[in-house]
Amino acid sequence: MEITQSNSVDIAIIGGGVAGCTAAIALSNSYNVALIDKLSEPVERVGECLAPAARRIFKQLGLLDEFEKKINEIHQRNNGMQSYWGSKNVQIVDPLRNPDGFGWQLNRKEFESFLRKKAVERSPNCFWSYQLFQCKFENEHWVLTFASTNEISKKKVIRAKFVIDAxxxxxxxxxxxxxxxxSVDKLISIWATLTNEEISTLSTISASQSGWWYTAPLPNKKRIMAFQTDSDLIEHAQLKTKEAFINLALCNEQMKTILEKSKNSIQFNGIVAANSTQLKxxxxxxWAALGDAAISFDPLSSQGMFNAMANALQLTDLLTEHQIIFQPNSEKTNQFQREYSEQVNQIWKHYLHHKRIFYSQELRWSNSEFWKRRR
Structure with missing residues (x-):
């Protein structure tokens, strides 16, 4: 027998990651919000750098003090980066002149758990382990059917005046x-975590012939290491095992130095998409798409999480300004859609412009397909 539960809300947010949780926290002051995610709890993810400007967002959400107390548990200070990009000589990039101060290196899983907890505190309608199965628009509402990822016969139906795809x-x-x-490109990220034995607290970025490497210290004496390349430019065997990843990393001087101290502690995490994509x-x-669901960034930008959080507040402001949830009419709705589309499009254009600038600075491998594609 199929067990079905129903809820009616103002806004349904599909996705309980950084974007979805930020939106739920921000919107719950004014709306009855449901937050739904297919995972029972957050998992380990690549992507750990949070920009200093996120401090303003935490403050606006009323979370800054609590977040800053989570040092070593969720975050540690990002002291800057040593860059081997465009030259074999190192360049140091630090945040000392940034008006927002220092950013953070995150334990991504714990950070998302923190945001989930805050979302639950603000909204009673948080449902984990439910995956979107069906959606239809009827009687000025979205009727969303979710299937439980734990119990085969269990479903949840949510009627919402507005849907946010996060x-x-x-x-x-x-x-x-x-x-x-x-999609703009075919970038993937092959990543691993390991014990951090380095004295330096700087992150490292290092370009190579067929892509680029990144490594950074994380809380609790951990370290992330990742190689970014195009999916069609690397042997499939190099994507599948820890040994293949280590052999690939040993070909890079900076990664080799780190691995010589921590090779035995490496945990290979596999491959994730890292390409630049845009929802048409x-x-x-x-409805509206938010964060990576709307536009996704190359990890070179280090802006993915910050954009997700900032985008959530922009969407919140527009929904509050135009009041299309409680007072829907075609004129207000059209104005909201124009303004939100333009905001996201401007972010996308700005991102692509800077992406081209950064990649064009690396000229050492003029015949490499990876770099030719980016010029």
Missing amino acids: SGRQSHFAKKIGVERQ QVTGQQ
Whole structure:
């Protein structure tokens, strides 16, 4: 027998990651919000750098003091980066002149758990282990059916006046209603974690012939190491095992130095998409896409999490300003859609411009397919 539970809310947010939780926390002061995610709890993810400007967002959400107390548990200070980009000589990039101060290196899993906890405190309608199964628009509401990922026969139906797709690059809701996604490149990230034995607290970025390496210290004496390349430029065997990853890393001088101290502690985490992608339509009939579901960034930018959080506050402000949840009409809705689309599009254009500038600075491998594609 199928067990079905129903809820009616103002806003349903699909995706309980950084974007979705930030939106739920921000919107719950004014709306009845439901937050739904397919995972029972956050998992380890690549992507740990949070920009200093996020301090303003934490303050606006009323979370700054509590977050800053979580030092070593969730975060440690980002002291800057040593860059081997465009030259074999190192350049130091530090945040000393940044008006927002220092950023953070995060334990990503613990950070997302922190945001989930704050979302639950603000909204009673948080549902984990439910995956979007079906959606339809009827009687000025979205009717969303979610299937439990734990119990085969269990479903949840949520009626919402507005839907926010915060489901990451998969953009599950947008895909269900037929919105396409376009990719700029084929970038992937092959990543691992290991014990941090380095005295230096700086992150390191190092370009190579077929891509670029990144490594950074994390809380609790951990370290992330990742290689970024295009999916069609690397042997598939080099994507599958810890041994293959280590052999690849040993070809890079900076990574080799680190691995010589920590090779035995490495945990290979596999491959994730890291390409620049854009949803062809980021808002429509009583819905909007948020964070990576709307636009996803190359990790070179170090802006993915910050954009997700900032985007959530922008969307919150527009929904509050135009009041299309409680007072829907075509004029207000059209204005909201124009403004939100333009905001996201401007961020996308700005990002692509700076992405081209950064990649064009590396000229050492003029015949490499990876670098030619980016010039």
